[in-house]
Amino acid sequence: MATSQRRRRVTITDVASHAQVSTTAVSKVIRNAYGVSPAMKDRVQAAIEELGYRPHAAARGMRGRTFTIGVLLPDLRSPFFAEILDGLTEQLGDTEYQAIMIQGGTTHKSERRAIDALADRQVDGILIVAPIAAKTRLEELARDIPTVVLARHERSAVYDTVFADDDAGAQLAVEHLIDLGHRRIAHIAHQDNARARPADLLHVIRAETYKRVMRDHGCGDEIAIATTSYSAEGGLEGARELLSRSPRPTAIFAGADQAAFGALAAVHEAGLSVPADISVIGYDNIRLAALPNIALTSIDQDGVVMGRAAGRLLLDRIEGRTSAVRFAVVPSLVVRRTTAPPSESGQGPASTSAPT
Template sequence: MAVTIRDVAQRAGVGVATVSRVLNGTGYVKAETRERVLEAAAALGYVPSQLARGLVRHLSDTVGLVIPDITNPFFPLITRGVEDAASEAGYTVFLCNTDNDPALEAHDVQKLRERRVDGIIFVGTTERRELVDRLLADGVPMVVMDRQLGHADVDTVLVDNRWGALAACRHLIELGHRRIAHAAGHQSTRTGQDRHEGYREALEEAGIAYDPAAVVWGDFTYESGYRVGQVLLGRYPRPTAIFAGNDLIALGVIRAAEEAGLSVPDDLSVVGFDDIQMSAVVRPGLTTVRQPAREMGRLAMAMLLERITGKVSGPGRRHVFQPELIVRGTTRRREPLA
């Protein structure tokens, strides 16, 4: 039979309320009495119920993490960072994968609320604010990651996507490339839009005319990269370089290039974005823009805990990480073409 708080109280010769104050660290109890209660609990092997403690404190010591695609290696890195920080603080993380489906996203958020999680870290399938507005209106502590909603009331953690794309395309231009295409990600996300803006800004900065036909929008998957790569490489004149919206897209583009009989980087230079683990493993290694995904996850969890515990209140905070260009083997110098 499980040991109860009454058993501890009886052994220590005190009331149940006193045992509760000692075990929950609330209220004043004499040092001598506290020691007697703790000794009794240890002797009996008493394990406090996490649910019961949560009901007293009105907290569950759990948080929700909502991500759009667990098969994208970028998001497990974020998840690892969140879980690292959560574990250190004694919290459990409920992970929800929405498969980029807004309906499933809304369903998962509702399930998290039914579980009475203390807060939510949210990576939305789109840039729509309705769900976030509803959570904030209901007083749910939350942090938005990898999405730029422009919401003054929510904490946000993201990377400077425009700058990262600008650095990637500047690298290609410095290598002598003029026909640079863009295998873009989701047009419905600010992430995809910002990376496109960085691409366009780099061209304008170098005096290269922007060609809408050199941009094909897809999504952030390997399969999309393969399809988009086939389209871009089938156009004339063929690009000598492609900036991809993320590493999975870049890897799909490289497969399309190989099937077209093209060598990377001899015939085509390719740059990705994210620096997933696979980028350093493939040969040639993928030139890419590194996002500090694990650090982003840790910071998001730390910011959420500050909201949950009331250490921080008021307007939303915004932390933007600076990405880093990582040059590997998929880019090579080429003389400028007319």
Template structure:
């Protein structure tokens, strides 16, 4: 069976022939140039619409030296946190006449750099990277790729010129102070992916709050994790083997906390009766688990919005733009409860 027939796209040459004018006149009319008489301009534009003319982004790019596209490198499109950040990027891009090309790097540093290079080969005007595992190593790549690169929540230690991030130390501190206000003195932590800078900062922030009251999170109460539900489940199994056991668990992110909640229930224990539980991110799922999860919220949409705004500023030559830091906040739900001072489990 024959496949569908595709007609050639309508060109400026076709419109010029139909309108009985030169190619340059059509180009000016479609660009709304004042050099073309109003009546002629309207007639050419009407003919273009009737013929189904679509402007060529490639041709426009040859003239402007830009493609009005931005590349977005994400760790995984399955992460609900990333989805809300990407929404902020895409809506801001569209509002400014840009489109977004998505690339998934699976949280692998080598693949992340390969994605950035591949996007540049697509002639994107700027690149935004979420949760970068490369971070400051992009500095030498800036000259090589020749476009602005903006990082969101950089996971690689070191300074970077253009970034948007949430203050993880403050977020960890908020979690610690909240648990202290409920009387918890025995707090554990389920970590994020190995080497994740944000995980270290969130733990340190919580520890700072506890140390101000003569307390701490012992190293053997820091359970390894991976930022996913499986890591949260394994983290609880790890902590249940500790003696004494903590009364509260602070988790690297909400996906970790949701896994931890499942493991606590599986062990025949209850949240918040036996363990208070605090997540991080405030993804949409956090409000719908049982019990609803208390968490430290990041403004995910604003992270994406500000990153896209920063990319646009750099494209417009506003080089003063740099490191943008957003403040997290506590969202109190039902996964935490008061405990008596001095009480531990096990």
């Protein structure tokens, strides 16, 4: 018989009667609201301590705040999200607020369900990371709940945005390769079914900037893009396709490090070497990129700073700010050993014969 009655939680009433005061007084102490004498405060806090009382979030949510920040992540697979969360957690640090996460998935339906779930749970604020929902839907949400959108560039009057300057970052990447002497630079892009204005999506910006910079340096004819996804599998597939083209590119700019890993694999698979035959540059500078055997050249953007900023903006909004803010982080180039000047011999040893 594994019964063992589920214990009743200790409530504010228990504390009040134990401390011989009203529940109102206890509530005030908890929220350190105006109108409690030091004596009262001590007394109540002692009772709280003694009984191990913890306020019941659902009940609080009925009247006031839930002290909960909801974070919507598309998935848990990107190491970059972990950094954002670290920043957010740090910012929430000693406040009473707690971050909870929810997985949005890749379809509109699943993302919708996740957002609704957060709204149903009466979170005090929402951080939406790289959503695929349309701007109008996000604004609808933001009218009800303080909202910060991370990783999209749009300008909204009702929510704040936090993002890295992807235009600058992509320019750093492509110009780094051009400075090394490359001209046949290919790009691996990402495709999802986001309903945002394309120009507000970071992966579109990276791709567009790639094209612009190529043209600016007279390499407009060398533009070659494989559109797959920002993942290892996507990078592998995309790079395979790019490497099969003729003439073969001498460098690949992958829109994300994960994709760059896939690209490295494809290069290896083709019997070519990095950076002798092909240079590869990634984006995000995830930790694995720094391992000495990988040593991936990448674009660093400080996820922790972005997470911190998002947290602060959210807290401000909860406190009542209504004006909208855009917070941009500036990325930087981290040169490692996957990029080098192109080899003199136009095509490497493993070049397959041209078609037809």
